[in-house]
Amino acid sequence: MKDTDTRDFGASTVNVIAQGTQLQGNMLTASDCRIDGALRGNIESKAKIIVGRSGIVEGNIKCANIEVEGTVKAESLLVSELISLKATANVIGNIETGKIAIEPGAEFSGNCKMRNNRPAAPQAPQPERK
Numbered sequence: 001m002k003d004t005d006t007r008d009f010g011a012s013t014v015n016v017i018a019q020g021t022q023l024q025g026n027m028l029t030a031s032d033c034r035i036d037g038a039l040r041g042n043i044e045s046k047a048k049i050i051v052g053r054s055g056i057v058e059g060n061i062k063c064a065n066i067e068v069e070g071t072v073k074a075e076s077l078l079v080s081e082l083i084s085l086k087a088t089a090n091v092i093g094n095i096e097t098g099k100i101a102i103e104p105g106a107e108f109s110g111n112c113k114m115r116n117n118r119p120a121a122p123q124a125p126q127p128e129r130k
Contacts, residue, residue, distance in 0.1 A: 019054045
């Protein structure tokens with residue numbers, strides 16, 4: 001009788017593209033992903049992406065969070081929460097995010113659009129004119 005694997009490989013799993021690995025094609029995942037190799041294609045993740053120091057991504061990225069130590073070349077990086085560019089990061093592309101953190105030494109070339117997720121500040125009452 002054949003055993004059926006019933007383990008849940010959902011959001012608790014981490015995808016790893018190891019250093020020395022070259023991948024070509026689009027990637028869609030619900031879980032975290034670490035890239036230390038090279039990926040040429042678009043990535044969409046509902047979780048966090050880490051581009052390690054030796055990692056190279058050439059393609060658009062859409063994710064909840066991303067930490068970049070390596071190289072990213074993209075037309076667009078759509079990050080719903082936080083993008084963190086570490087000191088060794090080299091990012092070329094347009095970023096749209098909720099929050100951004102850039103360490104000294106990081107290189108970024110492109111545009112950045114911050115989405116305002118805060119409620120509007122209350123306006124001071126205007127004095128009545130008579």
